[in-house]
Amino acid sequence: MLTVEEAGRVFTDPTAYADDERFHAACALLRREAPVHRVEVEGFNPFWAITKHADVMEIERQHDLWLNEPRPILGPAVSDEQQRQMNMTIRTLISIDAPDHPLMRAITADWFLPKSLSRLDDRIAELAKRYVDLMADLGGECDFMPDVAAKYPLYVILSILGLPEDDFPLIMKLTQELFGASDPDMQRGATPEEAFATIQEFFQYFLAVTEDRRANPTEDLASVIANATLHGEPLTIFDAFGYYLIIATAGHDTTSSSIAGGLHALLQFPDQLERLRKDPSLVTPAIDEMIRWVSPVKQFMRTNLTGDYVLRGQTIPKGEAVLLSYASANRDEEVFGDAGTFDVGRTPNKHVAFGFGAHYCLGAQLARMEGRAFYNELIPRLESIELAGDPAYIQTLFVGGPKHLPIRYKIS
Ligand code: HEM
Secondary structure (H helix, E strand, O other): OOOHHHHHHHHHOHHHHOOHHHHHHHHHHHHHHOOEEEEOOOOOOOEEEEOOHHHHHHHHHOOOOEEOOOOOOOOOHHHHHHHHHHHHHOOOHHHOOOOHHHHHHHHHHHHHOHHHHHHHHHHHHHHHHHHHHHHHHOOOEEEHHHHHHOOHHHHHHHHHHOOOHHHHHHHHHHHHHHHOOOOOOOOOOOOHHHHHHHHHHHHHHHHHHHHHHHHOOOOOHHHHHHOOEEOOEEOOHHHHHHHHHHHHHHOOHHHHHHHHHHHHHHHHOHHHHHHHHHOHHHHHHHHHHHHHHHOOEOEEEEEEOOOOEEEOOEEEOOOOEEEEEHHHHOOOOOOOOOOOOOOOOOOOOOOOOOOOHHHOOOOHHHHHHHHHHHHHHHHHHEEEEEEOOOOEEOOOOOEOOEEEOEEEEEEO
């Protein structure tokens, strides 16, 4: 029998996220028996695991009490210190709070509004077609994650930033090293110094982009960032870098994981694939269900810097941090009927996979558009599909989804 203590350790164990059944069994136990649970594991600074949907929202809603600084993402204790030091120089939207957060967010917020994004409809549909055509060219068999899903959102986001296609493979490699840092297959190296080398390589790349866009501004998002101001001064090179980094990285591994994890779910629930084929209008709710199901961003953290906080009778002392488990909240039986069933018609779908409140995902509409464009292209052309091997999921503490999804299919 799994104990509450054991269940709490899934959040510090990268292999747990690669094992859906084990992970969700642990979260279900925590939601039932210890929804506000203090986790103490060697090698990690202690934190409180928040596993209920209502509690994630309660904390995120109060962004004046619960701060992203200084520990926005759970990692081993050594990386907490690194995060703290790095966040003091390279600030990203995720690592900062008011008063600068809303000002920094406003720099690009208009770009991500549905009205502005609608001008990208044709470009995204064209890219979706390119990748479904690629599936056809691959001759009826591929590893869907690396061959298709990982590339398509990267093309979308880097096209928006305005970066040249020749650079896409480099950015893909660096992002995967950064986000896949807990997976032995993806690591650049085992030491924190080696992981830091990835950041430095990113920095050199975006430094050149900033210099170029400051000298020759264009209409792209990279120019908006390079030429933005904060408190009347141009963004520091470090703030500009933090901005590129968050957009370039947050914009694709997440979306590709939901597209690939969504396809895996359609294979596990073939009746849902059949429903989609019969009624293409279900693609819209299906995309949100895929995002709920996969919850590619597993967690963010908040730190209680203002005073003791009581949640469900537990006192979280001032100075301690909470882990908001989006992956668990999105299976909360109190919010989702049949939470463990993949239902392409689920409406409403109040998932918190994009977070909530002041830091709500800037790219949520873009991610939905990308998913819709892809499945609107794929579903009508798909004659048959089946697994051609065992899928494998990324070992991670933060962002993840399928690493391998071997499929066999007929496509027109
Ligand atoms: C399915 C895909 C995606 C998921 C599940 C996802 C999830 C999230 C989550 C959970 C947060 C933190 C929210 C919070 O703290 O309340 C976030 C923030 C963010 N996301 Fe996404 N995201 C996705 C796609 C994208 C895309 C395509 C972009 C494009 C640029 C993007 C850009 C951002 C940015 C810039 C932030 C920081 C916002 C802030 O702190 O103010 N994301 N995302």
